[in-house]
Amino acid sequence: MPQDRVIGPGFYEQVYAVVATVPQGAVTTYGDVAGCLGSRTVARQVGWALAALREPEVPWHRVINSQGKISFRSDTPRASLQMDLLRKEGHTFGADGRLDQFASVRHAYAEQA
């Protein structure tokens, strides 16, 4: 749902909408969200949207990469927060940083084409 002031761009809004659809205790991947939006090729832009995200109402921490790991390219502190949030949601991390229940709680988005 549209907030008072969305950042502006339309793609971001879609990403926020999809991510906000993810229930607590579940996780999703950029590719799935991207596929839900249209094409998986926009997976990068999904991460972009989350990077530019300012609304705390969007559970960005529930979005991880296809490897089931936390994605962080340049912002390490953000990853710590994400892991912490996921742990509070009841998720468990493996020794390699992979989400154990990733395959179980992962939200399967279908390409609406």
Next chain:
DNA sequence: CGTATGACTTTTA
């Protein structure tokens, strides 16, 4: 309008 960047995914070695 063209160039540059990037919280990714998939394929190939």
Next chain:
DNA sequence: GTAAAAGCCATAC
């Protein structure tokens, strides 16, 4: 099984 390269698309300048 892991490691590296290419591809793709939207936003910013």
